[in-house]
Amino acid sequence: MSHTSNNPYEAPLTANQLDGTSSVAALKNFPSAFTVAALIIGAAATRLAPHWWNLTAVGAVCLFGGAYFNRRWLAFLVPLAALAISDVLLQTFVYPQYGPNYFKYVCFALTVPLGMLLRGRTTLLPVGSAAIGATILFFLLSNFEVWLSGHGNRYPLSPAGLVACYIAALPFSLNMLYGNLLFSGLLFGAMETYKSRQRLLLPARGKAMVA
Numbered sequence: 001m002s003h004t005s006n007n008p009y010e011a012p013l014t015a016n017q018l019d020g021t022s023s024v025a026a027l028k029n030f031p032s033a034f035t036v037a038a039l040i041i042g043a044a045a046t047r048l049a050p051h052w053w054n055l056t057a058v059g060a061v062c063l064f065g066g067a068y069f070n071r072r073w074l075a076f077l078v079p080l081a082a083l084a085i086s087d088v089l090l091q092t093f094v095y096p097q098y099g100p101n102y103f104k105y106v107c108f109a110l111t112v113p114l115g116m117l118l119r120g121r122t123t124l125l126p127v128g129s130a131a132i133g134a135t136i137l138f139f140l141l142s143n144f145e146v147w148l149s150g151h152g153n154r155y156p157l158s159p160a161g162l163v164a165c166y167i168a169a170l171p172f173s174l175n176m177l178y179g180n181l182l183f184s185g186l187l188f189g190a191m192e193t194y195k196s197r198q199r200l201l202l203p204a205r206g207k208a209m210v211a
Contacts, residue, residue: 029070030069030070031068031069031074036074036078039061039064039065039082040082040085041082042057042082043056043057043061043078043079043083044082044083044085046058046179047082047083047086047090048086048089048090052175052178053172054172054173054175054179055175055176055178055179056176056179056183057179057183058082058108059108059111059134059135059138059180059183059184060179060180060182060183060184060186061079061082062079062109062111062112062134063111063112063114063115063118063127063130063131063134063184064115064187064191065079065112065115066111066112066113066114066115066117066118066119067115067122067127067188068122068191072116075112075115076109076112079108079111079112080105080109083104087100103142104142106141107137107141108138110137110141111134111137111138114130114133114134115130117130118130122188122192127184128181128184130184131177131180131181131184132177132180132181134180135173135176135177135180138173138176139166139169139173139176142169143165143166143169144162144165147161147165147166153165153168
């Protein structure tokens with residue numbers, strides 16, 4: 001079976017063109033419903049299982065969705081759904097004495113655009129930098145809100161109080177950094193491995209087309 005073209009004078013696709021076509025086709029419908037469900041359940045599970053405070057996969061899922069999801073609204077929905085599901089379970093069975101903190105949803109939503117900046121730049125240095133940037137963003141915004149509103153830890157509404165609030169939060173932010181780096185490495189590494197395997201399969205497909 002030979003590959004035909006609408007234009008008989010059109011040059012056949014080169015290997016590079018086929019490679020690009022394959023990469024686009026492989027991600028055209030990404031993510032599938034299965035992937036969405038797996039990411040929501042997996043991110044929620046990292047909050048429900050015993051873990052160091054703030055060492056979860058939610059920030060990494062924000063970056064991953066921003067970098068790869070074709071339907072960008074899903075990049076926001078997936079991590080926020082994971083937060084909502086785990087919040088309901090945590091506040092029902094583990095911390096019923098504490099009320100919800102909705103500001104963290106804003107912080108994680110603002111992390112997704114950092115992932116969108118990674119589109120086409122999903123190598124080690126950009127991804128690692130985005131994981132660090134996501135940690136700093138969450139640290140600055142969430143603890144400013146804690147200082148301003150209290151949440152049971154009243155700091156003086158002064159520059160000294162703000163600094164004290166940030167200092168107290170450093171151990172939790174370090175845990176978040178570890179989580180962002182760890183789970184970003186796992187998610188982005190798995191995705192890039194999948195894309196590489198798709199490229200390796202391409203020559204065999206190309207030969208079949210012209211056989």
